[in-house]
Amino acid sequence: MHESGNDGSRIVSVRPKMTAALMERTGLTEGLLTALVYRFYAKVRADAVLGPIFEARIADWGPHLDRMVAFWSSVALMTGRYHGAPMPAHAELPIEWEHFERWLALFRETAEETCPAEGAAHVITAAERIARSLHMAVEGAARPVPSLQ
Numbered sequence: 001m002h003e004s005g006n007d008g009s010r011i012v013s014v015r016p017k018m019t020a021a022l023m024e025r026t027g028l029t030e031g032l033l034t035a036l037v038y039r040f041y042a043k044v045r046a047d048a049v050l051g052p053i054f055e056a057r058i059a060d061w062g063p064h065l066d067r068m069v070a071f072w073s074s075v076a077l078m079t080g081r082y083h084g085a086p087m088p089a090h091a092e093l094p095i096e097w098e099h100f101e102r103w104l105a106l107f108r109e110t111a112e113e114t115c116p117a118e119g120a121a122h123v124i125t126a127a128e129r130i131a132r133s134l135h136m137a138v139e140g141a142a143r144p145v146p147s148l149q
């Protein structure tokens with residue numbers, strides 16, 4: 001474990017060299033990712049379509065936001081802070097690709113408002129890739145492979 005960060009937002013990483021290189025290249029810090037997550041979920045909660053899906057399932061937003069900061073820290077800066085399983089969390093949700101499109105539109109907007117250009121591009125590319133995987137997982141759960149019998 002090692003701490004780095006030159007803007008006062010200290011960050012703990014299991015891959016300190018890789019994390020430092022990613023911070024350098026993208027301009028992202030733990031502080032910026034925290035701001036991104038908080039602003040993004042404020043928009044999600046206010047959204048007429050996505051808001052109710054989240055509000056029906058998340059009673060206590062504090063732990064969810066902490067988990068999402070850890071997730072983005074792991075994805076964007078390879079810190080290894082997130083230890084969870086996103087696939088099962090989405091498998092039973094009433095969502096189709098249109099919901100992911102809306103999620104991505106809000107995420108792109110927030111990333112561009114919050115992060116330097118390189119950093120925004122980095123998290124947006126990752127979000128698009130993960131949204132496609134989650135969508136396939138949701139579709140797979142809804143339509144199991146038919147039995148051969």
Ligand code: HEM
Nearest residue numbers: 053054057067071084085086089095099100103127130131
């Ligand atoms: C239509 C789009 C989406 C909806 C409605 C949605 C909804 C949710 C909900 C309700 C939870 C909480 C589940 C629970 O605690 O029981 C959750 C968790 C989570 N979501 Fe999403 N999500 C969406 C898209 C995404 C995308 C695109 C990503 C990643 C880029 C993502 C990453 C996560 C992660 C990491 C968790 C925490 C899983 C865990 O460790 O428990 N979600 N989501």
